[in-house]
Structures are given as C-alpha cells and as structure tokens.
Amino acid sequence: MMNWLRKKKEKNHSKDKIYNDHKKVSDRLADSEHILRQAYSKSSDIVIKSFTFGKNMRTQALLIYLSGTVDVVQIDEHVLKSLHLLNDQENDLESIKNALTVPEIIEVNHFDRIYHEISNGHPVLFIDHLPLALSLGLSKWATRQVEDSSTETVIRGPKEGFVESLETNTSLIRKRIRTPRLKIEQIIVGKYSRTPVVISYIDGLCDPSLVEEIVHRIKKIAMDGIFESGMIQEQIQDAQWSPFPTIFSTERPDSFCGALIEGRAGILIDGSPFALILPSTFFMFFSSPEDYYSGFIIGTAIRLLRISFLFIALLGPSLYVAVTTFHQEMIPTTLLISIAQSHEQVPFPTVVEAILMEVTFEALREAGLRLPRQVGPAISIVGALVIGQAAIQASLVSPLMVIVVAITAIASFMIPHYDASNTVRLLRFPIILLTSMFGLLGIIFSVIAILIHLCSLRSFGVPYLEPLAPFKKAGSIDTLIRGPLWKMNIRPHFTGTLWNKKRSGK
Amino acid sequence: MNLNLYLGSRIKLISNLLLIFMLISSLQACADLKEINNIAIVTATGIDMNNEGKIEVTIQLFLPQTPSMSSQSPSQINQFAVLTSTGDTISEAVNNIEKRISRQLFRGHDRAIIIGEKMASKHMNDILDYCIRFREIRERSYLFVTKESAPKLLQYEPFMEKNSGEVLSKYVKKDGNLSMTLKDTIVMRTNPSHSYIIPMVAILNPTKKGEHQILKITQSALFSHGKMVGTMSNNLTYGQQILNHKFWQTVFSLKFKKDPGKVGINIQNVKAKITPIIHNGQWTIHAHITGDEVIFENTTHWSTTNLKTAERVEHAVGRIVSGTIRKSVRKSQKVKSDVFDFYNTFYRKYPSECLKVEKNWSDVYPTIDVKVTTNFHLIHSGIAQ
Numbered sequence: 001m002m003n004w005l006r007k008k009k010e011k012n013h014s015k016d017k018i019y020n021d022h023k024k025v026s027d028r029l030a031d032s033e034h035i036l037r038q039a040y041s042k043s044s045d046i047v048i049k050s051f052t053f054g055k056n057m058r059t060q061a062l063l064i065y066l067s068g069t070v071d072v073v074q075i076d077e078h079v080l081k082s083l084h085l086l087n088d089q090e091n092d093l094e095s096i097k098n099a100l101t102v103p104e105i106i107e108v109n110h111f112d113r114i115y116h117e118i119s120n121g122h123p124v125l126f127i128d129h130l131p132l133a134l135s136l137g138l139s140k141w142a143t144r145q146v147e148d149s150s151t152e153t154v155i156r157g158p159k160e161g162f163v164e165s166l167e168t169n170t171s172l173i174r175k176r177i178r179t180p181r182l183k184i185e186q187i188i189v190g191k192y193s194r195t196p197v198v199i200s201y202i203d204g205l206c207d208p209s210l211v212e213e214i215v216h217r218i219k220k221i222a223m224d225g226i227f228e229s230g231m232i233q234e235q236i237q238d239a240q241w242s243p244f245p246t247i248f249s250t251e252r253p254d255s256f257c258g259a260l261i262e263g264r265a266g267i268l269i270d271g272s273p274f275a276l277i278l279p280s281t282f283f284m285f286f287s288s289p290e291d292y293y294s295g296f297i298i299g300t301a302i303r304l305l306r307i308s309f310l311f312i313a314l315l316g317p318s319l320y321v322a323v324t325t326f327h328q329e330m331i332p333t334t335l336l337i338s339i340a341q342s343h344e345q346v347p348f349p350t351v352v353e354a355i356l357m358e359v360t361f362e363a364l365r366e367a368g369l370r371l372p373r374q375v376g377p378a379i380s381i382v383g384a385l386v387i388g389q390a391a392i393q394a395s396l397v398s399p400l401m402v403i404v405v406a407i408t409a410i411a412s413f414m415i416p417h418y419d420a421s422n423t424v425r426l427l428r429f430p431i432i433l434l435t436s437m438f439g440l441l442g443i444i445f446s447v448i449a450i451l452i453h454l455c456s457l458r459s460f461g462v463p464y465l466e467p468l469a470p471f472k473k474a475g476s477i478d479t480l481i482r483g484p485l486w487k488m489n490i491r492p493h494f495t496g497t498l499w500n501k502k503r504s505g506k
Numbered sequence: 507m508n509l510n511l512y513l514g515s516r517i518k519l520i521s522n523l524l525l526i527f528m529l530i531s532s533l534q535a536c537a538d539l540k541e542i543n544n545i546a547i548v549t550a551t552g553i554d555m556n557n558e559g560k561i562e563v564t565i566q567l568f569l570p571q572t573p574s575m576s577s578q579s580p581s582q583i584n585q586f587a588v589l590t591s592t593g594d595t596i597s598e599a600v601n602n603i604e605k606r607i608s609r610q611l612f613r614g615h616d617r618a619i620i621i622g623e624k625m626a627s628k629h630m631n632d633i634l635d636y637c638i639r640f641r642e643i644r645e646r647s648y649l650f651v652t653k654e655s656a657p658k659l660l661q662y663e664p665f666m667e668k669n670s671g672e673v674l675s676k677y678v679k680k681d682g683n684l685s686m687t688l689k690d691t692i693v694m695r696t697n698p699s700h701s702y703i704i705p706m707v708a709i710l711n712p713t714k715k716g717e718h719q720i721l722k723i724t725q726s727a728l729f730s731h732g733k734m735v736g737t738m739s740n741n742l743t744y745g746q747q748i749l750n751h752k753f754w755q756t757v758f759s760l761k762f763k764k765d766p767g768k769v770g771i772n773i774q775n776v777k778a779k780i781t782p783i784i785h786n787g788q789w790t791i792h793a794h795i796t797g798d799e800v801i802f803e804n805t806t807h808w809s810t811t812n813l814k815t816a817e818r819v820e821h822a823v824g825r826i827v828s829g830t831i832r833k834s835v836r837k838s839q840k841v842k843s844d845v846f847d848f849y850n851t852f853y854r855k856y857p858s859e860c861l862k863v864e865k866n867w868s869d870v871y872p873t874i875d876v877k878v879t880t881n882f883h884l885i886h887s888g889i890a891q
Contacts, residue, residue, distance in 0.1 A: 241516060324542050329614030329644065333672070336547065336615060340570040343542050350541065436539075 021112040029060050029128040035111060036064055053083040059091045062126040069121030071140040078102050079125065079136060093130055100125075104137025116194060143168060149251040149273075151418060154290040161251045166196055166270035172253040173200060173268075177260060185211070187218050189232070189269075193225035197232065201265040207496030210460060211265055214278070218267075228272045239457050243426055245419040246459040248280035255289040263491055263500065279460035279494050283467070283479040285420035286310060291482045299482035306414055307480055313411035313424045317354045318435040318443050320404045325350050326439030338400075345395040351436035353397050357405045358432070360387055362425060365409075461495040474501075545612035549586065550671030552656025553596060553633055554622025561625070563599035564590040565611070566660040566671050586669040588660045596636045613642035617675035619688070620650045620659055620707070623727075623734065631732035634695070637688050645689040648678050651706045651727040651734065662709055665718045673721050674707065681754045684726055684743050697850060698867040701730045701843040703746060706737065728843040730868070736841035738834065745834025748778050748827070749793060749846050757802060760822045769819055770803030773827070773882065782852045784859055790875045791848060793831065799823055800886040810887035824880035831878050839872040848874055 018038050025032055033048070040046040049063045061083065063075070078101040086099050097105055108114050108124070109132040117124055121139030146168060149161030162169045170184055181203045189197045199214055217236040226232060233247045234240065250256055251273050256266050259277040267276040277284075286306055291299040323330050324339060331339065346353060364383040371379055385391075387406075392399050408428070415421035427450065434442035457464035467475040475492035477483030493499040552564035567587045589606065593599030604611050621633055637643050652659055662670045678685035684705045686694075694702040705723045712719060726743045728736045738746070747753040755774035762769075776797035783790045799819065801810050808815040838845050849867055853860040863870045 241520075325539055328540065328542065328545065328547075328612060329642070333549070333615045333617065336542075337568055337570070337668070340542055340545075340547060340568065344570045346543070439539075 019111070019115075021110075021115075023111050025109045025111070025114070025126070025132055027129050027131040029062055029126055032126050032133070033062055036062075036114075039111075039115065040064075051080070053080075054086055054088040054091065056088050058088050059086075060128040063123055064118060064126070065123035066118060066121065069139055069141060070123050071138050074102075074138050074140075075123055075136075078138070079123070091127065091129065093127075093132075096127060096130075097134070100134070100136065102136045102138060106135040106137075107132050108135050109133070116188075119194060141165060146172065152250065152252050152255070152289070152416065154288065154293070156293045157289055158252070158254050160253055162253060162256075162268070162273040162275055164271050164273055166198065166268060169253075169268050169273075169275070170198065170200070173257060173260075173266075176253060176257040177202065181205075182260070185215070187215065189218060189221055189223070190226045191222075191224050193227065195226045196270045197226070198268050199265060200260065200268060202260050202263070204498075205261065205263040205491070205500050206265050207263070207494065207498045209496045210279070210494070213460060214265055214267070226269060229267065229269050229274045229276050230272075232267060232269060233276055238459055242453065242457055243423045244282075244454065244457060244464070245285065245417075245423065246278075246280060246457055246464060248277040248284045248417070249274045249419065250277060251275070252289055258289070258292070259284075263494060279462035281459065281462060281466045282454060282464050285417040286415065287478075287482070288416040292485070296482050296484045303480065303482050306416070309411040309414045310424065313408055313415065313421075314428060315431065315443055315447070316408035316411060317358055317404055317428065318431045318446075320401070321350050321354050321432060322435045322440045322443055325436070339398070342398040342400055346398050347395070349436075350401075351432065353401050354404075354432055355429070357387060357397055357401055358408070358428065361405055361409055466494075467492065540610065540612065544609055546607055546609040548611055548613050548616045549669055550618040550620065550660055550674070551613075551616055552620040552622070552652075552660050553625055554656045555624045555628070556592060560592045560594065561596055561599050561629075562590060562592045562622075562656070563596060563603065564588060564657045564660050565600070565603055566669055567607075568669070588657055590657050596633065597640075613640070614644060616643055616647055616671075618648050618650060618671045619643075620652055620656050620674075621704075622656055623651060623653045626651045626704075626727060626729075626734040628733065630729060630734065634688075634692065634732075638692065643688070645687060645692075647688050648675055649686050649688060649691055649704050650674060651704050652708060653706065654708055659707065659709060659721070662719065662721055664721065670721055677721070677723065678705065682744070682747075682756045683723055684740075684747060694845070694847065697844050697847060698864045699730050699842060699844050699849070699871065700732055701728070701838075701845050703728055703738070703743070703843075703845040705743075728838060728841050728845055730841060730843040735843055736837070738837050742830060742834040742837055745831040746838070746845055748776055748795060748831060749780065749835075751778060758826070759803075760819065760826070762806065762818065762822070765806040765808065767804070767806030769801060769806060771819065771823060772800045772802050773797050773823060774800065776827075780851055782848070782855050784852070784856050788875060789852065789870065789873065790877060791851070793876065793878045795824075795827055795831070795878060795880045795882075797827075797880075797882050798885045799882050801884065801888050804888070816884040816887075819884055820882045823882045827882070828878035828880050832876060835874075835876045839874070842868045842871055844871050 020035050020039070023035065033050070036048060040048070045067045047065055047067050050060065051063070052058065052060050063079070065075075082099045082101055083096070086095065090096070090099070106117070106122075108117060114124055114133055114135070117135035121141055122135040123138055125134040125136060127134075143165040144163045146160050146163055148159040160172060162172065173184075174182065179202075183201055183203050185199045187197050187199070189195050197218060199211060199218070201211055214236070218232065221232065221235050223231070223235075229249060233245070233249065237246045239246050248259070256275050256277060260266055264277055264279060267278070287303060291303055294302075324343075328336055343350075348356065364379065364386065368376070368379045368383070387402060391397050392402060412421055412425055415424060431443065431446040434446050436442070438445065454465055455463070455469060463470055466472060467479050472492070474490040477487055489503050491500055491503050493501070547568040547570075548565050549568050550566040554562045554564070556562045565588070567589065569585055569587055571585065589603050591599050591602035591606070593602050600611065619633075619637060621630070625633065637647070638645075660670055664670055664673045667673045667676060677683060684703065686702070686704050691702050691704065704727050706725050706727050707721060708724045710720050710722050710724075723740065725740060726738045726746070727734050728738055744753060744756065753776050755772060755776075757770060757772045760769045760771055774797065776795065779794040779796075781792040781794075783792060801819070804810050808818075810816075835846065844867070848871065849860060
C-alpha cells in the first residue's frame with residue numbers, strides 16, 4: 001500500500017518535470033519552443049506562431065498566446081508590422097523594445113513567470129539569441145459591463161457596482177480616491193488558479209501593522225484555487241467558529257472607498273465582484289450606504305427602524321411562542337381570545353407550528369434563490385399557498401402564526417447585509433427551541449449568550465461591538481444613530497499607533 | 507499539527523455542549539408550558555356562600571369557537587359558559603370546577619371578581635387572602651359586591667360586550683364610577699380599621715318595553731374589619747371619590763328658588779386640598795375643593811354671561827358638593843368605616859397622636875369633624891348666548 005502510494009507520488013513528480021517551472025529561458029529559440037510545446041500539449045487554445053523578421057527575414061521569433069485572451073488586431077498592428085520594419089542589424093533587445101509600439105512590455109526570464117503572463121492574457125514574444133522573453137500588455141478579456149449592484153441596492157447613490165475584472169474594479173476605486181496615497185498591493189493566491197488578490201488602503205490613514213497582518217494571513221492560505229472573496233474571508237477571519245461574519249463584504253465601490261477613508265483596508269480579488277473590508281464591526285452590517293446620502297434625520301430614523309426590526313427578525317417567532325405557551329397573562333384579553341379561537345383547530349403545539357412555518361419559509365426563500373429565472377414566478381404562487389390562506393384554511397397553522405412569520409420575514413429582509421441576515425436566520429431556530437422549553441427565560445438566556453459571544457469577537461484586533469462596547473467617542477455617533485456629517489470630524493481609531501485623528505475640513 | 511489540536515479541542519467542546527444541552531432539554535420537560543389549546547380562559551369569578559354555609563364559586567369561561575366560514579354571525583353564538591361548584595374553601599370549590607372540565611383553568615385574564623353579599627358580610631378577609639396568594643389572579647382584577655346570586659350575574663348576556671366580566675371591567679373605568687382593583691383594596695385596607703369600599707353591582711330589569719337588561723353599579727359597599735358594614739349611594743360615593751382625589755367629572759342639574767328653569771351643569775377638574783388639624787383634642791379635617799364648571803343647558807331666564815348668574819351657579823354648585831361630601835362622611839362615620847383614609851392623612855402630620863389612638867381608631871373616627879370650603883369657577887357657558 002505504502003509502496004503504491006510512493007510510486008504514485010513519484011509519478012506525479014516526474015510529470016511535473018515537463019513544465020520546467022524553474023528553468024530560465026535559454027538563448028536558443030528551439031529549446032524554448034520545445035519546452036512551451038511540451039507544457040501546452042493537449043491545449044487546443046494555445047497559439048504558437050513562429051516567424052522571422054528583418055529586411056532579409058533573418059531573425060527568428062516566436063509569439064505565444066492563448067486565443068480569446070488577447071487583442072489579435074493590436075498584435076498585428078503593433079507587434080508584427082513593427083517588427084517587419086526593422087533592419088537585420090537591429091535585433092538587440094533595445095531596438096526591438098523600441099520598435100514594439102506596445103505601452104506595457106515586461107521582460108521575463110523564468111518559465112513559471114512566462115506561464116503566468118500567458119495565463120494573464122499577455123502574448124509573450126521570444127526572440128532568437130535573447131535569453132529572455134517579452135510579455136506584451138495586449139490582453140483583452142471578456143468582462144461584464146459595470147452595472148448597478150444587485151445585492152446592495154439604493155435609491156439614492158451611485159449606480160456602479162464592482163465586476164469580475166480586477167482592473168475594472170481598481171479603476172472604479174481610483175476614480176473615487178484620486179491620490180497616489182491610495183495603495184493597491186498585489187499577492188497571488190492559489191496553487192493552480194494563481195488568482196491575483198489586491199490589498200487596498202490609504203497610506204497615512206491605515207495602520208501599517210494591519211496591512212502587514214493582512215498580507216501575512218493571505219500568504220498563509222494554502223489552496224489550489226480561489227474563486228470568490230468568500231473563500232479568502234473564511235480563511236483569514238478571526239472568529240472562524242462564529243456564525244457572525246467579522247469581515248464585511250460589499251459590491252459597491254462607494255462603500256468600499258468610504259471604508260478606506262475611515263482608515264480601513266480592503267481586499268479585492270480577480271474574478272469576484274465582492275470586495276472585503278476589514279477590520280469590520282457589528283454596526284457596519286446594519287447600515288446601508290444610503291444612510292449617508294439621505295440626510296442624518298432620515299438616516300437615523302431608518303437605522304433605528306432597522307435595529308428594532310433586527311430584534312423582531314431574531315426573536316419574533318420565539319416571542320410569540322413564549323407569550324402564547326408560557327405567559328398568556330401578558331397578552332391583552334381580547335387578543336388572547338382571538339388567538340385561542342384561531343388556535344382551536346390547529347393540531348400542533350405552537351412550537352411545532354412555529355418551526356414548521358419558519359422552516360417552510362426558509363425553504364421557500366432558498367428555492368426562490370436557486371430557481372432558474374424563467375420559473376421564478378412559480379415559486380411565489382406556490383409559496384403564497386403554502387404559507388398563506390390555504391395553510392390556514394386547512395387548519396394547519398393559525399392565522400396569527402402566518403402574520404408572525406411574515407413580519408419576521410420582512411424584518412430579516414431589512415438587514416442590509418446578506419451574510420448578517422443569514423446569521424440572524426440561523427440563530428432564530430435555536431432560540432425558538434430554547435424558548436419552547438423555558439419561555440421568556442429562554443429568550444433572555446439566548447440574548448445574553450449572543451451578547452457575550454458578540455463581546456468576545458474581534459475583527460483584526462478590533463472589538464466587534466467597538467464604538468459602543470468598549471465605548472469610543474470617535475465613531476459612536478455612527479452606530480445606532482447616524483449623526484450629522486459635520487459632527488463626524490474625528491476619524492475612528494482601530495488598532496496600532498497610527499491615528500490620523502482629524503478629518504480634513506475641521 | 508498545532509492547528510489540528512486546536513480544532514480537535516473545539517469540536518470536542520462543542521459536541522460536549524450539545525450533549526449537555528440535549529440532556530438538559532430532556533430533563534426539564536417544559537415545566538411551565540401551557541398550550542393555548544389546553545387552557546380554559548376564566549373571564550370572571552363569583553364567590554358566594556350557599557344556605558348550608560359552604561362556599562360557592564362560579565366561574566365564567568370563554569369558549570373558543572372558530573368562527574366558521576359559512577355562518578357570518580359569530581355574535582349570535584353563546585361565547586361563554588358559567589360553571590358553579592361548592593367547597594369548604596375557595597380553592598377547594600375552584601378545584602371541584604376544574605375536575606369537571608377537560609382543560610386547566612387559567613385565571614390570568616380574570617378581570618372581575620364578584621363577591622356575594624353574604625360572603626362579603628362575613629368572610630371578606632378570606633377572599634382577599636386567596637386572591638393575593640394565588641399567583642395567577644392579577645392585582646388589576648376589579649372587585650365587586652352583589653346582592654344577587656353570582657351565577658345569575660355571570661350568566662347575564664350583555665348587548666355590547668362579549669360577556670359580563672368584560673362589561674364590568676370596562677364599566678368601572680368610565681368617569682365617575684367607583685373602581686376598586688384588588689391592589690386598590692389592599693392599599694386602602696392598611697388603615698387601622700381595615701376599611702375599604704367596593705362598588706355593588708346588580709342587573710336592572712328594563713323599565714320600558716324593548717329595553718335591554720343592564721348591568722349597573724347601584725351603590726357602594728362599606729367594609730370595616732373585614733366585614734361589610736353598610737352601603738352608600740352612588741351620589742354619596744362622589745364625596746368619597748372627591749376626597750380621595752379620584753373624581754374626574756359628572757353632570758347634574760341645579761334648581762333655583764327665584765326661577766322655575768334649571769341649569770344643567772358639568773363639573774370637572776375637581777381637586778381637593780385636605781388639611782388635618784388637631785386642636786384641643788378635637789380632630790378636624792379641612793377640605794378645600796376647587797374645580798371648573800361648564801354650563802351644558804340653561805332653561806332659566808338669566809343670561810349665562812351675566813356675572814351675577816355665574817356667581818349664583820358657582821355658589822349653588824359649591825353648596826351641593828360640600829353637602830355631598832359632608833353626608834358621605836357622616837354615612838361612613840355611622841358604620842365606623844374609614845373609607846376616606848383620614849387615618850393616614852392625620853398620620854402624616856400628627857404621627858405620635860395617631861399611634862396613640864391606633865388601637866381604638868374605630869371610636870375616634872366618628873368624632874372627626876369635617877369642614878368643607880369650595881371654590882368653583884364657571885369657565886365656559888356654552889356657545890349659545
């Protein structure tokens with residue numbers, strides 16, 4: 001058994017050899033071509049074009065690229081035509097580089113780097129006698145247009161959202177923060193996917209040790225492929241066993257830039273429109289970018305509404321269960337009488353009824369998400385029957401339960417951040433169970449437990465409930481309420497010694 | 507390796523916690539769980555004594571009936587049931603009722619406790635003791651005394667509310683009616699003569715054809731030392747309410763010698779300033795009553811804008827109010843029931859004197875002299891001039 005394993009390992013190892021990852025480019029073109037043909041064997045999309053140039057066609061060259069990732073018209077215009085105009089004597093590196101009318105030319109000499117450039121969509125040019133290759137910045141990827149963010153919608157505010165292309169995303173950030181102090185550092189993650197991940201921050205606002213820590217954590221990720229920022233988030237966040245997200249993700253460049261200006265750092269990855277912001281605190285998940293655009297009175301009112309509905313989203317069904325099965329004296333007599341009337345035909349205990357309805361609703365929601373868009377309306381019709389009039393008429397549930405489930409659903413949709421809303425949805429069920437056993441005491445136990453847990457969380461060294469617990473004056477008027485913009489003249493301090501305290505203008 | 511150890515301990519901890527949670531949840535068996543399908547909601551209770559001297563408890567139960575889709579008149583259905591049982595104690599009688607029904611009695615919504623006159627005149631302390639001790643009965647329940655039989659009162663089908671319990675609890679909340687909750691009674695009972703006042707209710711038969719039977723507060727029962735000792739008419743109860751700062755507004759008509767017409771007057775915002783004085787062994791209460799009056803109706807020949815008329819009306823109202831208060835006090839002094847809480851009024855100013863007479867307060871109370879001065883203002887004479 002062990003022998004077989006070892007054999008297999010060796011075989012794998014020997015297979016890796018044909019890629020010559022660490023070999024340098026030799027000055028013989030034929031060698032390079034051999035290595036490349038070997039490496040890209042069985043790849044129908046690779047284009048390897050040998051050609052000669054110079055007046056007498058003396059100089060041999062090789063162009064290699066992946067079809068579909070490069071701009072063929074521009075290769076023809078700026079590479080092939082320009083090289084053909086060269087004299088025979090002009091085959092040294094300088095003159096070739098001058099002849100190429102391409103703005104971005106990188107000299108590469110290791111094969112692993114060459115593979116990387118080819119994968120990035122850069123055509124690579126090999127010239128005979130030269131012990132290096134030239135990577136030409138002529139990539140042309142198919143990308144989505146910049147559109148309105150589909151997960152974080154606002155009425156008032158910019159209608160631009162991040163897309164899957166990293167270059168577009170960084171340009172969206174640069175468009176908003178026009179200073180060289182905005183830093184965008186790149187790290188490659190993923191053994192096979194080789195995904196570019198960038199860390200973005202503003203020099204002088206963001207604590208350097210925070211950036212160091214982020215780089216350190218990202219470099220420790222050992223994975224074959226990274227396709228979404230969620231995969232990075234899960235691996236670098238502090239409380240990996242907590243249901244609460246401790247890294248904020250956003251699809252909106254405006255909230256991303258807002259966070260950078262507060263002194264936070266951001267992470268963007270190629271191939272995902274979701275950017276990460278860290279350190280992130282509890283109240284970030286319950287505020288919407290629109291809070292800052294619609295005036296502080298409206299912003300505060302909406303935030304308070306959101307926070308109060310957070311409690312309903314978390315405790316709604318449990319409160320109903322507690323009050324109707326343990327503390328009937330809490331309900332006004334008339335309401336109790338109508339509850340008793342509506343519950344008379346229901347065969348299940350209230351807890352079962354509540355869990356049944358909640359699970360059905362969650363299933364409905366999940367089904368609605370996963371459904372192909374064409375059959376989308378079907379689920380709403382069926383859903384309305386399942387948790388609506390039909391369920392009541394069949395005496396499966398009481399009408400009041402339907403109202404409770406509906407209000408809870410509305411409340412959970414009010415949470416602006418999807419991850420946080422999922423956490424609340426998940427926590428609802430253990431609370432219902434505890435409540436069914438201990439009544440209101442169960443609710444209090446679970447709220448205390450959640451609170452203790454929240455107090456213990458940290459996001460990159462910053463306490464999760466920060467501006468309120470521990471209390472810090474800077475930023476405290478931007479938590480449950482949204483204070484006037486001119487009062488937010490102190491930049492919040494997170495970790496480290498760097499604290500650019502004064503916001504400009506004051 | 508280190509990471510694995512860390513994960514291992516975490517998983518172990520979580521699985522242990524889950525195990526503990528499951529064990530606990532199987533142990534406690536939903537201690538206080540009362541499914542709403544398994545409780546019988548009591549909306550009113552009657553406590554009386556039958557001819558054999560046994561305690562007779564009557565309860566009014568709400569009958570949950572799902573309003574069926576076909577018949578659109580749920581109000582036609584009798585939505586409550588009345589059950590009666592006897593026992594040596596109140597709790598035994600209640601238990602006897604509970605034995606007869608399929609559900610557990612739930613007293614958290616018992617809004618009205620109706621006490622038979624026979625029971626009230628002998629065992630009022632027992633009732634209060636039971637009501638306070640039993641944790642489901644709320645302190646906000648209203649107490650009533652009745653001369654009629656409790657079952658009859660509870661069976662009364664009102665034309666406006668769902669049942670008589672609801673009628674009573676809403677009725678006493680209206681202006682001018684004496685309302686005594688369990689808590690009010692217990693607080694008032696702290697005076698040395700253990701006096702309190704409880705409204706008395708009765709079913710009034712229609713005086714004219716086509717009128718509905720009504721449930722009404724007819725008078726008030728006065729208690730002293732846990733026994734009902736007398737009654738006071740509704741009119742005199744106003745006096746008690748004014749001195750206890752619980753009066754809000756009422757309407758009455760004034761007659762005058764000089765004019766055949768009458769004035770319908772509304773008094774409101776009535777306030778009492780009470781000053782106790784002990785002078786040469788004579789205990790005196792000075793009550794200064796102020797208030798506003800509004801003319802609702804005027805059939806006299808006098809103009810209501812005339813200053814003289816205003817003076818006349820104000821004077822007449824003052825006379826009526828002070829007369830009511832004086833009569834009311836005299837009535838309570840006759841039965842030695844300190845429902846005005848004079849003891850505590852004196853105690854605040856003369857604690858040592860009060861403590862001396864605490865034992866024989868029932869003898870001191872009838873000797874208290876009450877002097878009433880009034881100051882009413884006509885604030886509004888209506889729109890018509």
